[in-house]
Amino acid sequence: MDAINLTTPKNYGEMTEKQIRYVAALKVAGQSEKQIWIKCLIRFSGVKKVIRNDDTYTFSLKGIKKPFVVSTSEVNYMAKKMDWMTKRYIGFSPLRKIGKYKACEELLRDTYFIQYLEAENFYQKYLFTKEESALYKLMSVLYQPGRKYNNDLNGKRADYFARKATEAEKLIVLMWFMGVKEYFARKFKYLFPRKSESDEDVNPIAPNMHEIMKNQIRMLTGGDVTKESQVLNSPTWSALGELDDKCRDAEELEKQMKKNN
Numbered sequence: 001m002d003a004i005n006l007t008t009p010k011n012y013g014e015m016t017e018k019q020i021r022y023v024a025a026l027k028v029a030g031q032s033e034k035q036i037w038i039k040c041l042i043r044f045s046g047v048k049k050v051i052r053n054d055d056t057y058t059f060s061l062k063g064i065k066k067p068f069v070v071s072t073s074e075v076n077y078m079a080k081k082m083d084w085m086t087k088r089y090i091g092f093s094p095l096r097k098i099g100k101y102k103a104c105e106e107l108l109r110d111t112y113f114i115q116y117l118e119a120e121n122f123y124q125k126y127l128f129t130k131e132e133s134a135l136y137k138l139m140s141v142l143y144q145p146g147r148k149y150n151n152d153l154n155g156k157r158a159d160y161f162a163r164k165a166t167e168a169e170k171l172i173v174l175m176w177f178m179g180v181k182e183y184f185a186r187k188f189k190y191l192f193p194r195k196s197e198s199d200e201d202v203n204p205i206a207p208n209m210h211e212i213m214k215n216q217i218r219m220l221t222g223g224d225v226t227k228e229s230q231v232l233n234s235p236t237w238s239a240l241g242e243l244d245d246k247c248r249d250a251e252e253l254e255k256q257m258k259k260n261n
Contacts, residue, residue: 004064004068006041006046006078007045008041008044011091012088012090012092012179013090013091013092014091015093017095017096021168022040022043023036023085024172025168027168027171028167028171033083034076034079037079037080038075038079040079040085041078041079042059048061055071056069056071057072089179089182090186091179093176094172094173095172098165099160099161099164101144101160102143102145103143104146104149106180108236109235109236109237111235112234112235113231113232113234113235113236113238113239114149114233115144115151116239118151119138120209121213122134122135122137122138122141123138123177124206124207124209125209126138126174129206133158133162135170136158136161136165137154137158138177139157139158139173140154140155140157140158140161142177144157187244188243189244190244190247191240191247216243217231219246220234220239220243
């Protein structure tokens, strides 16, 4: 038999909204990572499972006249290449709408700094408390196009998502924001330095988001409280870029001081 080439997405940036919903549905159903990889490999490559034995799968594929057999080890090998589905969310495109509300730009390019800070605050709160109310608040922040953002609407929208959003949709919002954070960690590497392996082994402690936000605002205002409103209403990327520059300068100064000592 001639070689059969199967094509699947290589990252979340190549996935359709329907495919993303399928992955989320598998996660919500409690499927293991390996089960998710295999099921997505089969579904996204376009093959259809005819039968499975202990050591082989028999598939059919449109355009191929006869079913073909693939060993279980080969399927496992191909599926392992899709492990990014449960590990890396960079490039993730959000659901364009949930119910009647439209998402902001996928990398928060259209948002203001206050919107980013509030999203990060609710995200961290949900991670460490698992309070559903924090997740609904996160959704209410992200499902407002940035230039129209009004945090007075968050409570009302959070109530809407509590009533209308499915479990898969709630999970997709978390996956989206995880992808945003992965992207920001690459773009603003001094502001979001990578953790060492020893740090990752330690049980995580909930960050003091009030102090973190206060310190970031102070860095951008230079301690001038009259500039706080201006900073909060500056574009997210501009604010993060400025913070990144300040963190880089502080790191370089610290290195220079150690060198001189």
